[in-house]
Amino acid sequence: MSLTWHIVRKDITRLRWVILLWVVALAGEMTLASLQATLDVEGHTLFYMAAWTFGNVFIPVIGYGLVMGLQDDDPVTEGDSFWMTRPITGGRLLSAKALLLALLCLLPAVISVPFWLGHDFGLGALRQSSLHVLWRQVLISLLAVPFAVISSSGAKFVTNTLVGMVAVLGLWLLYRLVAGGGPTPIPDPVLVSRGWLILAIWVFAAGAAALNQYYRHRTRRSVALLVTAAFACLAVSLWWDRGVPAALAAGTARRAEPVLIEVAARAGAHISRDGHTVRIISVIPDFSRTIVLEVSESEPESSATYPASLSENPDAPHPQEHYLLVSQDDGRAMTAEVTRNPEELHADRVRYFRSTLVFNPYRDLPGNVPSNMAPWIAGAVLVKVEGRDAALFRLADPPARKDGKP
Amino acid sequence: MNVIETHQLSRRYGKADALHGLDLTVPTGSIFAFIGANGAGKTTTIKVLMNLLEPTGGIARVLGVDSRKLGPRQREKIGYVSENQKLPDWMTVRQLLDYCRPFYPTWDRDLEAKLLKQFELPPDRRIRQLSRGMMMKAALLSSLPYRPKLLVLDEPFSGLDPLVRDEFVRGMLEVSQQSEWTIFISSHDINEVEQLADRVGLIDAGRMQFAEPIDALMGRFRRVDVTLGNAEPRLESPPPGWLEVERMGNHVRFVDSQFSGESFESYRSGRFPDADVVPAPMKLREIFVTLAKSRRVQVAPAGA
């Protein structure tokens, strides 16, 4: 075990500046998100664009490159790699690299913890957000690992990635060609299960390729495996039509009438209606994501307990004029709509939330979100419901003031 | 015991055979010079021995173990230096040594320090900043302190100036414990290996042409210079060991690859009456060039 750790330390030493850059970028992302949450910076589109680029371009790219950085000191393709003539087994090397990769995947969550704690996240919210943040780097690693293990150098890795991108484009075109624009929309459960199946295929292929490379260095076989997996994914996209088994689908027991509650998207705001209080604990500063809402049956506490980031002037016009309508159907798929028209919010379009729910608008929204909405939609909804498990939450604004305190 | 043994070793690339039925034996305690033209299969053989490539036929055994199954326990006793292998060039010399050391239970820190000094390598210089000669020394330095039982060197001298070569060889010999270790060295630098080697093997087009003690090899090759007298020489149907038979005027010369006292006497009088026939020893390099030029098959020792 200590020899494995010895290899890990070597790689950390080698990559220390890149890792530092990544840590700085991650902290920067969180800081930007914090700023965004506490300042009223609507109109500073550039700011939002920068933040968006950070979180969705810059950091993923570094994260992607980091995976190759891990690999290229010890190539596992055929050849005369330094480690191959030393008393290091493929298994040990794989363990060392996997260990370090796992640590690097945890890093974003670790960096974010101080920020989250600074915004009064409870353990549950911490857990949710950590998982959410982990997911990004895990997915990136999943994409990067197969290319890294078949590349003999950083330059080859870039070439292979480009080839991969072209290949994906090709597959997508093929998909469009074959699937066309079918008349019947694909039911969400099918989409979800397809997603999971494709993920499983890719995890398997990446793992098998890595094992093949580390133990046997047979690059051609690994490439064949990956190409097969890519086509398998295409096949699933075209022909898999089973939904998620009922057991896996989120239970959506309908236990009570849905409740319509409108809340201002600002920390400290709360609304009471019909015995339900919705209180915004904080606007979560990781830019991609979450606003914590807590719902309780009781009256809200005095405003003195709310975070100091509360805007001083609750009556100041809030620039947001849009409503985010989020709904979930029985198949556990979520849809969200954005509308400027409050009349569209009918009770019969309401569905149910699970008691704790996290979603990321970038991931979960359908494709037709107007681009100028993007910054605002960065506030997603983490909902914690006490005593009730059905409610629709709409993040809205000025209309709420008519009914109660903002 | 043989440190290296191959039986009918083959390695195919597409349609071509890089190695074809190669039989090679390296006894423990020898310094084996592995010579051959470019593309003859030297590097391929070494890569197979080190399990950087798998054979497509036959078997190779290194330290008693199938080359395909070489594991840490064997590698702890093998040193490998190749002009093809890239060291982790971001490390300093010291970092390289610190990295390698824990993998070898027999690593001797005193020997490491001694060799570091002997090679005059700056410990805190990064490997990518080293000259080629220093880089090869660094590679060797990372392969010696654990006193490997087998040292495999693939073109270690290429691109090195004579002084560095000298230092390189001294470093290698520093570690020797006489019969306990073996060196397998492939090199174009035949003059350099001639003094060191006690066995020589020639590979040509993927096959071993011969492998024998160097004294025996040098003993059976002679360049023969003949100054004819008045009688005509008898050059028809020359013995099978004769190579490059040439004649210009009264000067005849050839290489006898199966020289022995008796055979020499017999053809001296039998084929060259009334002539001065002077045999001279040949350097290994000359032997190699002669063999490379000549495509005649019978170059193995008579009776082999």
Next chain:
Amino acid sequence: MLPFSIQLELGLPITEQILFAVKKAVVGGQLRPGDKFPSVRALSQELKINPNTAHKVVAALVAEGVLVTTPAVGSIVAARGDGGRVEKAELLGAEVERLVVEAKKLGLDQDAVLEAVAAHWEKLTEKRILR
């Protein structure tokens, strides 16, 4: 550095060359009886030869009585009578053979060769080039 002169030539068996050089040094006075002879390791390092070969050389020298191994010090040059004229002359063997071959090629007879030898001998002794 070795206590005797030697210039290894390629093409000739190394063991013989070293044996020859050592014997010449002993006979010529460069190596005196009782002098410490280099260890196998030192020989191997200085001449850049296989330690096994160095080992064989030392063993041969001991077998021929040129060296003696002592437990404490290692190998030392043996004490022996001043090498006989015949033995010394034998060491010249290769050079003499070369001289004779060259002379024959030039068509010289034995007397001419001996004359030439005598002439050169005087010249070099007179000029004090050699002792």
